[in-house]
Amino acid sequence: MTTFSFLDDYSEGAHPDILRALADTNLVQQAPYGDDDYSADAASRIGAHLGEPFQGAIHFVASGTMANIVSISSCLRPHEAVIAAASGHIVVREAGAIEATGHKLILVPAVDGKITPENVKTALAANAHFPHMAKPRLIYLSNATETGTVYTLAELRRLSALARERGLILFLDGARLGAALASHKNDAALADIASLVDLFWIGGTKVGALLGEAIVVCNPALAEDFAFQLKQRGGMLAKGRLLGIQFRALFGDPPLFFDLARHANAMAARLAAGIASCGHGLAAPTETNQVFAILPDPVVVALRRDFAFYVWGESAPGQSVIRLVCSWATSADRVDAFVSRLASLSGPENAVLD
Amino acid sequence: MTTFSFLDDYSEGAHPDILRALADTNLVQQAPYGDDDYSADAASRIGAHLGEPFQGAIHFVASGTMANIVSISSCLRPHEAVIAAASGHIVVREAGAIEATGHKLILVPAVDGKITPENVKTALAANAHFPHMAKPRLIYLSNATETGTVYTLAELRRLSALARERGLILFLDGARLGAALASHKNDAALADIASLVDLFWIGGTKVGALLGEAIVVCNPALAEDFAFQLKQRGGMLAKGRLLGIQFRALFGDPPLFFDLARHANAMAARLAAGIASCGHGLAAPTETNQVFAILPDPVVVALRRDFAFYVWGESAPGQSVIRLVCSWATSADRVDAFVSRLASLSGPENAVLD
Amino acid sequence: MTTFSFLDDYSEGAHPDILRALADTNLVQQAPYGDDDYSADAASRIGAHLGEPFQGAIHFVASGTMANIVSISSCLRPHEAVIAAASGHIVVREAGAIEATGHKLILVPAVDGKITPENVKTALAANAHFPHMAKPRLIYLSNATETGTVYTLAELRRLSALARERGLILFLDGARLGAALASHKNDAALADIASLVDLFWIGGTKVGALLGEAIVVCNPALAEDFAFQLKQRGGMLAKGRLLGIQFRALFGDPPLFFDLARHANAMAARLAAGIASCGHGLAAPTETNQVFAILPDPVVVALRRDFAFYVWGESAPGQSVIRLVCSWATSADRVDAFVSRLASLSGPENAVLD
Amino acid sequence: MTTFSFLDDYSEGAHPDILRALADTNLVQQAPYGDDDYSADAASRIGAHLGEPFQGAIHFVASGTMANIVSISSCLRPHEAVIAAASGHIVVREAGAIEATGHKLILVPAVDGKITPENVKTALAANAHFPHMAKPRLIYLSNATETGTVYTLAELRRLSALARERGLILFLDGARLGAALASHKNDAALADIASLVDLFWIGGTKVGALLGEAIVVCNPALAEDFAFQLKQRGGMLAKGRLLGIQFRALFGDPPLFFDLARHANAMAARLAAGIASCGHGLAAPTETNQVFAILPDPVVVALRRDFAFYVWGESAPGQSVIRLVCSWATSADRVDAFVSRLASLSGPENAVLD
8 A cells, every 4th residue: 555545544553552551561461351450440441431430331342343233232132123324334334233133223314424313203103013013222323423423412412312211222333432522513521421322332443442442331221241242242352451451541641532533633624624725625514534525536536646535426427525534643744745736636727627 | 460370371462573563564554354465464374374275265353252153154054053062162152152143053072172073973863853953064173172182183084074975064163273283192284174174263362462363264165255244243353454464473484373382382281291290180181282280179279379270170079170271471480380389289298288 | 893894804714715625634644844745735736837847845834924034034144135125024014024034124215116126226236335235135025015016027027137137036025926916917927926036925814814825936046955944933833734725725726816816806996996986096006905095084084983994194184095905805795885985975065074 | 644643743633623613703804913802812711720810921823933932032132041951842853943043052951851950050050151151041841841741840849949049031832731731740730830930832733723822921021022022033923813713712611722632641541551551661651642662673663554653762672662642633443453453463473573
């Protein structure tokens, strides 16, 4: 890969502080399967952000799909279904992982990538012919969403109120929760989320860990026997310390987690501003670390010589939407290099566009 | 943990060469989900040990349970069952992971921890009342076995011949394959195993990796669409490089994999010899990196002040079997310290035994 | 139930010929689990309608949901998904039965209740990001559809051609296949269907059997080990004769199956004509045995005193769509009574409407 | 089948009273899916035998495997396992149906076909290494057992006490519950069973119904949402009346259920006595409607010309155990014909034995 990649936020290894923490603890013997001191300390540090005193359970797993599998299958009976946005990660990017555990997904249209109480209510009404229809039981959210948008505290409160009123479990996929919390659009704290949802997870992989996600089971009733699910689904690591050490580093004092997320968002904002300064539009506002730019196709072709990114779709004939993702590892230099190249391709005199 | 642990072979982090390889490659951007250069290189290096030219597929996953889940569920239809030793890891230590994918386990008695063709034949005969009985379709082996024993090449050949004759898939769980291959009892090469089984996996976690197992699908017919299974079960890491880098280091030139396994076995042999020199017996011959010692209960109690290990069971009134596991990280000093302490507890004059 | 019911086509027991066949054979001893002479004879009689010589397999099960579960789960690997109309029975009326076997449903919009090749192609294009997306592998059709419409032979041929071109399995849910084949819109024979799809089932329950559906596995490659699936899912009856005897009666000479379906369709046509004669519209053309009438709400309320039916939804303020289903057991007298009552409620002078 | 069959207790259709009930109600319109008057009445009649007032739920399904699937999967979380006798029907005769719902079976040795508290305790102790082992959560019993033996009230009480003490669900498969209750060894009433287990089912198929089993959910906590499971597993019949009508007939006044079971047991006793009178032994005492006779192989061969039965195994060289099953439809004439033929083959002068 000789070009610079804006493909995703997991193109590099780990933040150096995390690698250093692994090296520093490497030869200390620890109990396996998550029973190590580091995992306990990491859970305690995360718990300190969740409001006092945190009564639930925190578990670490290796991947986001695993976090979703374990969280969802742990708390549903066989006939219970998941309400998710049609654009939700579990719907379109996990190869049927949730259905493979036996559960139906009920799809609702997303508004700015987000689930709304109104759409949930419509889905409940349309899935009420019992027992012929699977019973809607859990609402799946992603924050940040798949399109980089962020739920406001008010939005989360309304969804939480609805869930409690209707006896639904509220679950939040936090693969990019760091980016959400670091967004200028965000007004929710981790403790708010912990008080509003039944369970959620904090993504480590996309914020600078080698791998790892922290599942937070806020509702104590759902915490019982949770570790069995981890084991049964293959989500429990022999060297659970590997996850604990990383989350301990992410939630140190001050917590790297928020710093790294803020950096990624800042780089995305810088990139978005640069793109705008070149006279190009955005397909969506840049709320987190993803930028969706609308560019003429010849510009896209030319940019690809030096930069990697996904073409998201066509916005108009001859115009494409491209996705550019910034991460903890994206430097301002690289962003500026992209903008500079874009500027050189964007002038009215530029031959590429002829 | 102030005592020294012989609990397992995953009490430490990773071999320093592996940590170094992670650090050296850390900021190089790579494609995600196993499509990185390091994983390709690791697969190529492993393939070079498998006989020429290797036609199958190699995938990396984070845990042994995941390797078993993916390997087994990928190649069975819903009504097909797994034949396994009653002592097999998937039977007694994976929380029902295989059944959770919908498949029955048919248990056979183990002989020295191993499956025999005779016992497989008995199971086939006893499970032939079709379609009322699930159809036996895959034989699950562990090498080294759960009790530390090793299959000889002749034993593997007989099982392979039986599997082919009866249309069964032969699958080998190699959580401790390194220990098996490094055993003085072993006469099989990796290439032999690749030619005799349909699929197997090479454990990295227990031989010095932070985590990671390499699934080798030898039978090309079983390789199709394998990556979907990884993704669906939550076994595909965004930073797949993490696994590729480690297996690249394990299968360098010379391959660390075999060196580390040999070291662990040598430490176990030293420990076994030391225990014998103190006048104590073994519950099983020490073929790999596990030692099963028979000790008087007061000695066990006394040893526990300084060393951690599992008590496996009672061998006679007042006598327990303890399991001591050595690893790449076990030093001769620690082994000698254990033996020295045991010696001090074992003399006829020693008060502990009174 | 003192009113007459147009709720569905399974409000009565069985056609008297079927009850008689059960009584006539009652004390003859037969082998269990579908290995009885009657089931063999029934399969042979059905096979005679499927083109010569029929090479596949025919199995009988107790319910339509079971027929769908067994048929679909038998021929898919875990990562393979089903393409279905959003209005499909497996999507909205089977409590997540297919997902409970581990498979994702990919929804496409229906056109007149039907799947179109164009919509399948769109779904294939939108679900091609492998291995992150489940692999579309089977197309699920219902004929007649959930809204009572019928696939033409040309439509089936286009879907079949697409399925073969793209390596997809074509599966047809025939809960109301009798009604479809007896429709004035139909130009396909059973043999056509057998040549165009990979597997399908012929509904008995809705055409006059006490219970029972005949699964026809046309593609011999899919027939292997099919009986295991029946057994494993609880779909194999000890007294399999119960299903065989009924299908033997339905496919006698002449086959009752077609006669009963024709009768139900004729009653629906009579009902539709009567409704029109009262000046009311239909929400859909009456192609099979279901009538979707648009009536003023006060008329609906008044009709409910004497007749049972489902209110399907609102078509305009003050107007509802009601579903009226006719069956083998619906007499012309009952249809006429309904129309007569409707007429009495529909005149401009009628007080109910004021 | 020109010979008379003692193969099983489901070789004929239904008891004539049941067929008559079907005919008598045939054209009465009823609500579908188990919401019919007959099913309600049948449940009420069964409830009257269960102690007053019965607080649980009763559902009817088409097959015994379905009854087991629905009952077990309804009340377990994914990591929870079933303790069953190694000879249990779900273990050896249901093609992996329970595992297909994701649950592990933990096998214990049977004593006279029965589970004992001691063996359950041993299994609990051996499966306590959590969360690495699936959690034992439900005890599966069959009564009568697979070998025709019957649990005494004292035995059931001890198992029930153990289950409650250990937080286990007690489930009883009653495929042949009629035979058990009608046994001379039985001292438990239906109401006793209902008070001791959490859920059980009453087999109809083997006692004279065309098909059908009544699931009795005694523990109200387990009754919630039970109907969803029926629907999702394909166990809900459109014409649920078919099951309701039959159980209404079986539990009339006086209840045919007990009469038919007593007849079958009486025929088995007559058969066992006849076999003994010919000088042959039994492999097991005849407690219900199954007779396990030990006969010389030439006698077995000769008997097969006129009678059908299963050869269960070899008891000694030249001696086989055969299973003979009597049913509601077995006449004393047929039993006597068998005994008479056996007598003719059993004399010292008989050439067959030479």
